Amino acid sequence: MRQQxxxxxxIRAVLAEVEPEGALTAKEICSILSEHGExxxxxxxxxxxxxxxxxxxxIEVIEGQPYRYRIPEIA
Numbered sequence: 899m900r901q902q903x904x905x906x907x908x909i910r911a912v913l914a915e916v917e918p919e920g921a922l923t924a925k926e927i928c929s930i931l932s933e934h935g936e937x938x939x940x941x942x943x944x945x946x947x948x949x950x951x952x953x954x955x956x957i958e959v960i961e962g963q964p965y966r967y968r969i970p971e972i973a
Contacts, residue, residue, distance in 0.1 A: 905938070913927070916930055
């Protein structure tokens with residue numbers, strides 16, 4: 899299993915390339931990653947990586963059903 903810092907950087911790099919409009923769900927992010935050749939085990943794994951980075955302020959988590967995620971410097 900990859901380190902979480904590496905997982906976050908992979909997610910961030912793809913989203914920076916895509917430049918999404920607004921916040922995305924973990925499932926939407928997982929689909930974008932897959933389209934760009936970055937495979938993750940599941941949307942749950944993506945949510946776990948992003949949720950952990952939210953504590954440091956790298957990610958904005960928008961609570962709701964479902965949660966949405968935004969990386970401030972790219973969104």
